[in-house]
Amino acid sequence: MTTKIKLKKPEVLAPAGTLEKLKTAIHYGADAVYIGGNAYGLRSRAGNFSYEEMTDGVNFAKKHQAKVYVAANMVTHEEDAEGAGEFFRKIRDIGIDAVIVSDPALMEICMMDAPGLPVHLSTQASATNYETLNFWHSEGLERVVLAREVSMEEIKQIRQNTDVEIETFIHGAMCISYSGRCTLSNHMSARDANRGGCSQSCRWKYELFEIPEVGERKSLLAGDPEEAFSMSAVDMSMIHHIPDLVRNGVDSLKIEGRMKSIHYVSTVSNVYSRAVNAFCEDPDNYTFNQEWEDELWKVAQRELATGFYYGVPTEDQQLFGKRRKIPGYTFIGQVLDYDEKSGIATIEQRNSFGIGDEVEFYGPGFRHHTQMIDVLWDEKGEEIERARHPLMTVKMKVECPVKPHDMMRKRK
Amino acid sequence: MIEIKATAESVEQAKDLLDVGVDTLYVGNEAFGLRLPTSFSLKELKEIAEIAHKDGKKVCVAVNALMHNEHIEIIIPYLKKLHEFKVDKITVGDPGVIHLLKKEELDLPFIYDAQTIVTSARQVNFWAKRGAVGAVLSRELTFIELKQMREQVKIPIEVLVYGATCIHHSKRPLAENYFNFTNQAESVSRERGLFLAESKKLGTHYSVYEDAQGTHIFATDDINLGLYLNDLAEAELTSWKLDGIYTRGKDFVEIVKLFVEAKNIINSRNWSEQFAEDFNKKVCKLHPQKRTLNEGFFLKHPSEVQ
Numbered sequence: 001m002t003t004k005i006k007l008k009k010p011e012v013l014a015p016a017g018t019l020e021k022l023k024t025a026i027h028y029g030a031d032a033v034y035i036g037g038n039a040y041g042l043r044s045r046a047g048n049f050s051y052e053e054m055t056d057g058v059n060f061a062k063k064h065q066a067k068v069y070v071a072a073n074m075v076t077h078e079e080d081a082e083g084a085g086e087f088f089r090k091i092r093d094i095g096i097d098a099v100i101v102s103d104p105a106l107m108e109i110c111m112m113d114a115p116g117l118p119v120h121l122s123t124q125a126s127a128t129n130y131e132t133l134n135f136w137h138s139e140g141l142e143r144v145v146l147a148r149e150v151s152m153e154e155i156k157q158i159r160q161n162t163d164v165e166i167e168t169f170i171h172g173a174m175c176i177s178y179s180g181r182c183t184l185s186n187h188m189s190a191r192d193a194n195r196g197g198c199s200q201s202c203r204w205k206y207e208l209f210e211i212p213e214v215g216e217r218k219s220l221l222a223g224d225p226e227e228a229f230s231m232s233a234v235d236m237s238m239i240h241h242i243p244d245l246v247r248n249g250v251d252s253l254k255i256e257g258r259m260k261s262i263h264y265v266s267t268v269s270n271v272y273s274r275a276v277n278a279f280c281e282d283p284d285n286y287t288f289n290q291e292w293e294d295e296l297w298k299v300a301q302r303e304l305a306t307g308f309y310y311g312v313p314t315e316d317q318q319l320f321g322k323r324r325k326i327p328g329y330t331f332i333g334q335v336l337d338y339d340e341k342s343g344i345a346t347i348e349q350r351n352s353f354g355i356g357d358e359v360e361f362y363g364p365g366f367r368h369h370t371q372m373i374d375v376l377w378d379e380k381g382e383e384i385e386r387a388r389h390p391l392m393t394v395k396m397k398v399e400c401p402v403k404p405h406d407m408m409r410k411r412k
Numbered sequence: 413m414i415e416i417k418a419t420a421e422s423v424e425q426a427k428d429l430l431d432v433g434v435d436t437l438y439v440g441n442e443a444f445g446l447r448l449p450t451s452f453s454l455k456e457l458k459e460i461a462e463i464a465h466k467d468g469k470k471v472c473v474a475v476n477a478l479m480h481n482e483h484i485e486i487i488i489p490y491l492k493k494l495h496e497f498k499v500d501k502i503t504v505g506d507p508g509v510i511h512l513l514k515k516e517e518l519d520l521p522f523i524y525d526a527q528t529i530v531t532s533a534r535q536v537n538f539w540a541k542r543g544a545v546g547a548v549l550s551r552e553l554t555f556i557e558l559k560q561m562r563e564q565v566k567i568p569i570e571v572l573v574y575g576a577t578c579i580h581h582s583k584r585p586l587a588e589n590y591f592n593f594t595n596q597a598e599s600v601s602r603e604r605g606l607f608l609a610e611s612k613k614l615g616t617h618y619s620v621y622e623d624a625q626g627t628h629i630f631a632t633d634d635i636n637l638g639l640y641l642n643d644l645a646e647a648e649l650t651s652w653k654l655d656g657i658y659t660r661g662k663d664f665v666e667i668v669k670l671f672v673e674a675k676n677i678i679n680s681r682n683w684s685e686q687f688a689e690d691f692n693k694k695v696c697k698l699h700p701q702k703r704t705l706n707e708g709f710f711l712k713h714p715s716e717v718q
Contacts, residue, residue, distance in 0.1 A: 077531045077532055078560045128479060158481065318586075
């Protein structure tokens, strides 16, 4: 006998550094995206949104029943918060669904000056227990993004002891410290980690010594070849553990990476939305699909692991030793149009490709197929060997139907 | 009123610190407090509170860790004990603890201490409205910023005038992980004296150790604001902490004594450049030889670090 458990389907929340990435993420199944405004965010170098772009993005998202959050997660110094009230009012009026904040000064300004704009606590505030969530709930926050140091067992307890929404990271790069509790970058590069300047000093190579009672310091580096001391974390992936996340009542599953490419955002959103849908539609008969993982490896930049969810990370979750070469894929084009009758696809070039290449098409809803390129035409209909020019429009024959917004990649 | 707050590494040292004129002893247990020279038992904390109070001095207990559920489940009896010992203040860095204090109606004044993320007057005042009686500031603030903040804060803000500065706190066992990877059986405790150096700047030396709270990394130079104490006092930044985590025993007591003398000199308006220089020389001499001192971010212009 199988019993249907009623499970609340969590949202898949994707990063969107640009308007194009926002649209892509939503096309590829993200239920919500988070973006940066032109101030108060931690990704000063991630293409941030102007108010016009935000308006476009919000309109697009609403049409697709998706939500847009704005990350304003910097830790402000004196004067940094100037103008924040107006900023929050503007984005509220544009229709932004929530703002992600870690600094209580910004939080207070937002609540006073832009009432009605929901506030989420950023992971930068390191919320690690249920009473902390209860505190922020009592302050009027709708959601708390958990610290990456929280285990699955702790999430379960947190869910049982709080009513505030829980968001947690499921994929992407991680701080190796408690987020916000690291100023290596301030001290080593004169760049403020908590104001968007992080120079990722944790990923550098270091010497390791002991302080001797007398005499010269002694190096403790070892290994053959000698291994430098480093604090570089592998990336997170929770693709194998979607059921745990859903069953423990997580409301939002967050993908890291506002700096990441359209290729990355589309692929990762596609995989997770597929997996979450598969589980929530039929939890009893859910099985893991290896293709999901294979797909994630195509855009992976580092090894993948589960962070703190199932135990304190050992050396296996740090980038030590000779690194395995991850077979990478290059994003080479995007489908603009497809003619069913002739089987001809119109493609916008994103990277050079040409005759003889084996390419892969993928699209929303986890559609995939490979294709050999036999013939290519340019805009004038003339045959060409390669699509060399950035953003040029080309036509090619494809064996399986494709759709606008499908992407094309090839193995590096 | 200048307040001198100093860590204590033993009951004996606590007594010595009181003898040389410290105003507040800063102590705690490692289950709930971060980066303490010693983890004191409840019995010892009680004793320290008693001897301090007998001297008319105060005790502040560190409850400033990032708490996980397991800590939250056992912290109430601990807080009640501290209340029973008439501990004057605690430091708190996790809002969950503030929530519990209120829920349990525990009258235990707290200083907000989330270190790296306390960087503006408005934040400090946010916590003041939630009951904080003081705030520990990020060590990455400049004097210019400190002065701006001072004009606007509603509660005292504490400045580290002497001691090591933590610049990285990870829950991961980072040193142990390295030793495991390289097949070395090495201790990772603070007593081991491990430090990192940037491969490109070999003169740097970032102390690192692990404890129950994870891995802690410290700035290459310890802080010493000895030369600027009068400036601090004139700016009404008068809550001074001295941290003895890497300066042990009698040397630390002697350093605290020097700061108490400096405080008295300032109070009697006898501060002079000559005094400052002599005082500073003495501090440097007592400082551990293998460690270096400077003024951290104090003299920087805010625009230098963005």
